[in-house]
Amino acid sequence: MSEITLELKEEALVIQDNRIIQLEDTIDKLKSRIQELSKSNWVKAYIDGDTSFNPKNTSKWNTNLLTTARGLMQRHAQDAINMQGRLLLSCA
Numbered sequence: 001m002s003e004i005t006l007e008l009k010e011e012a013l014v015i016q017d018n019r020i021i022q023l024e025d026t027i028d029k030l031k032s033r034i035q036e037l038s039k040s041n042w043v044k045a046y047i048d049g050d051t052s053f054n055p056k057n058t059s060k061w062n063t064n065l066l067t068t069a070r071g072l073m074q075r076h077a078q079d080a081i082n083m084q085g086r087l088l089l090s091c092a
Contacts, residue, residue, distance in 0.1 A: 004091075005091045008091045012084045019080055020077060020080070023073055034065060
């Protein structure tokens with residue numbers, strides 16, 4: 001392989017790694033925000049006199065939301081891998 005092709009492959013890998021790091025940071029921020037909102041909603045409901053909320057249901061909701069987010073992240077990662085493959089094929 002030519003030196004230029006290897007440089008392009010390396011550059012594509014660095015870009016992909018950086019994108020994955022950005023997506024992981026976004027997930028961490030979303031998890032924190034979800035927890036903040038859940039706690040805020042519980043406090044508001046309690047102040048309004050609603051003591052009927054079940055923490056188990058909220059936990060299930062958070063789990064479903066995180067599962068959905070994980071699925072979206074996996075799709076984005078797969079898209080990045082596919083784009084990297086196309087880039088490598090176009091450089092070959």
